[in-house]
Amino acid sequence: MLWVKAFHIISLVCWFAGLFYLPRLFVYHAACEDEPGRERFKIMERKLYRGITTPSMVATVIFGTWLLTYNMSGYFSQGWLHVKLLLVALLIIYHFYCGHLVKVFRDDHNTRGHVFYRWFNELPVLILLAVVILAVVKPF
Numbered sequence: 001m002l003w004v005k006a007f008h009i010i011s012l013v014c015w016f017a018g019l020f021y022l023p024r025l026f027v028y029h030a031a032c033e034d035e036p037g038r039e040r041f042k043i044m045e046r047k048l049y050r051g052i053t054t055p056s057m058v059a060t061v062i063f064g065t066w067l068l069t070y071n072m073s074g075y076f077s078q079g080w081l082h083v084k085l086l087l088v089a090l091l092i093i094y095h096f097y098c099g100h101l102v103k104v105f106r107d108d109h110n111t112r113g114h115v116f117y118r119w120f121n122e123l124p125v126l127i128l129l130a131v132v133i134l135a136v137v138k139p140f
Contacts, residue, residue, distance in 0.1 A: 001070055008063035015060050016128055018053025019091070022098050023121035029105055031114040038108075045102045057095050064088070079140040084131055091127050 022045060029041035068075055075081050104110050133139070 001067070004063055004066050008060060008067055011056050011059035011063055015053060015056035015095075016124060018048055018056060019095065019098070019124040020121070022048050022053060022102075023117055023124075026101060026105065026117040027114045027121065030110060030112060030117055038105075042106050045105060049099055049102045053095065054099070057092065061088075061092075078138065080134045080138045084134045087127050087131050087134075091124065091131075094123060094127075 025041055025045050025048065029038065029045065032038050032041060101110075
C-alpha cells in the first residue's frame with residue numbers, strides 16, 4: 001500500500017506541475033505579439049498537456065482508485081472523502097478544459113486576454129489546498 005501511495009503522490013505532483021504551468025503558458029501566449037513566439041507557445045502547450053499533464057492525471061486517478069480499494073467501505077463512510085472526490089472531479093474537468101484551450105490557441109481562436117488566464121491559473125491552487133487539507137486533517 002505504501003508504494004501505491006508513493007506513486008499516487010508522485011503522479012499528483014507531476015499533474016499539478018502541469019496544471020500550474022499550462023495556464024501560465026496561456027498567460028504568456030495571450031500576451032504574445034509575434035508569430036514565432038505564438039508558434040513556440042503552441043508547441044510548448046501541446047507537449048506539456050499531452051506528454052506530462054495528461055499521463056500524470058491518468059496515473060493519479062489509477063493510483064488513487066487503487067488506494068481506495070484497500071478499504072472501500074471505510075473510506076466511503078467518511079464525509080471528507082466525498083468532498084475530496086468532488087474536488088478531484090472538478091480538477092479533471094479543469095484539466096480537460098485546459099486541453100480545450102490548447103486547441104483554441106493552436107487554431108488561433110483565442111479571444112481572451114492575459115488577465116483572464118492569470119485568474120484562471122489560480123483555480124488549481126485553491127483545489128490543491130482544499131484536497132490536501134481534507135486528506136490530511138480529515139475534518140469530518
